Amino acid sequence: MSNAYVVGQVTVKNPDKWSEYRSKVPETFGPWGVEPVFRGTQFAALAGSCPHADIVVLRFPSAAAVEGWFASPAYQALIALRDEAADVVLTAYAA
Numbered sequence: 001m002s003n004a005y006v007v008g009q010v011t012v013k014n015p016d017k018w019s020e021y022r023s024k025v026p027e028t029f030g031p032w033g034v035e036p037v038f039r040g041t042q043f044a045a046l047a048g049s050c051p052h053a054d055i056v057v058l059r060f061p062s063a064a065a066v067e068g069w070f071a072s073p074a075y076q077a078l079i080a081l082r083d084e085a086a087d088v089v090l091t092a093y094a095a
Contacts, residue, residue, distance in 0.1 A: 002095055004063045005037070006070075009052035009089045017085035024078055032069040033061040052089065066092045 012018045026036075037057040042050060060066045069075055070090075082088055 002062070004060045004066045005093045005095060006058045006060065006066055007091050007093065008056040008058075009050065009091075010054040010056065011052045011087045012054065012085065013087065014085050017081060021078060021081045021085045024081070025075075028069065028072060028074040028078070032065045032072075034065075034069060035059045052087070063092070063094055 035058070037059050039056045040054070042053050042055070060069065
């Protein structure tokens with residue numbers, strides 16, 4: 001079984017709401033086997049441009065786990081807060 005990854009590119013609009021969102025997201029990971037890989041802040045664009053300053057990478061045991069997590073009622077309940085807090089692009093990758 002290959003891993004799957006979710007990459008979030010983030011531009012924070014409201015730091016207080018972003019902090020609230022970040023504190024609640026890990027509660028949605030339990031049944032999906034999610035492992036945070038890293039969070040970071042861009043310090044340079046070495047080729048091309050990326051409009052988002054921050055990034056987060058999450059590892060899942062499978063593409064099905066990504067789909068289940070994203071569609072779960074627990075995560076779906078946080079989307080309005082996420083959208084108020086930041087501009088976020090989420091992409092999923094198989095490895």
